[in-house]
Amino acid sequence: MINIAVCDDERIFSELIAEKIRDELQKYDYMFQIDYYTSGIELLTQHESALYDIVFLDIDMPKINGYETLLQLRKLKPDILAVFITHHRGLIYPSYKYHPFMLLTKLDFTSKIHGVVKEVLGELKNIRELDTYYTITRYGHEQSILKRRIIYAEAVHHGAKLHTLDGVFKIRKSLQELYSELDCGYLVFCHRSCIVNVKHVHEIHQNTVLLDNGVKLPLSQRHVTEIIKKYK
Incomplete structure (x- = not known):
């Protein structure tokens, strides 16, 4: 079920x-619920009892604008996907610091909605994949690890x-076999010797990524674009 x-x-x-x-969603095999609101306050009141996966949010609204609304939504659901929509192109650049998934002008909305829905569904799949488990066998026993709790993986001798x-x-x-089995868009190669969970990346530098636990991993040029795209 997707709540929008x-x-x-x-x-x-x-x-x-x-x-x-x-x-657009009727073209896909998903169950979904779409609710619409005319103020950030109205949305926030409802979000407390029914958390949304995706929000399409106007920026310029009275009393509480789209920026403030998104900050409040994330307190309850940090991984909510936000698509900002605005009449004012001048508001697009200031929006980046709030890390929306996408930004659109209202004039472009109808022509771009197909691509927007496709991309946001793909991103939601990646987010939900983090809440599944990867099972390993140790000493004859199986152990399941929540993918969200994986920080990184590194190639070592014999594995x-x-x-x-x-x-x-x-x-x-x-490492390649492990990557294929993890099968999650947020668990990606940053170097041929390392896989990283982009959700644990704190900073990206020219040749390294700094993780939120202080570990530095090598970053090769062939993987820079993918890491930056996922890093929001």
Whole structure:
């Protein structure tokens, strides 16, 4: 089930956005619910009892604008995906510091909605994949590790080491085999010798990535684009 909120202080446009999103989602095999609101306050009140996965959010609204609304939404659901929509192109650049998934002008919305929905569904799949488990066998026993708790993996002699918030695990598989089995868009190569969980990247430098636990991993040029795209 995908829960989506649309919030725009112009009711007509809020209804139009919801209708266009509904038309696109019907092309996919997903169950979904779309609610629309005409103020950030109204949205926040409802979000407390029904957390949304995706929000399409107008920036310029009275009382509480889109920026402030998103900050409040993230207190309850940090990984909510936000698509900012605005009439004012001048608001696009200041929006980047709030790390929305996408930014659109209202003039472009209808022509770009197909691509927007496709991308946001792919990103939601990656987020949900982090809440699944990877199972390893140790000393004849299986142990399941939540993918969200994986920090990074590194190639070692005769296998790989998986570094997690729950400890370090030796795996007798190549790093490429491990990558294929993890099958999550946020667990990516940063170097041929390392896989990193982008959610644990704190800073990106020219040749390294700094993780939130202080570890530095090598970053090769062939993987820079993918890391930056996922790092928000």
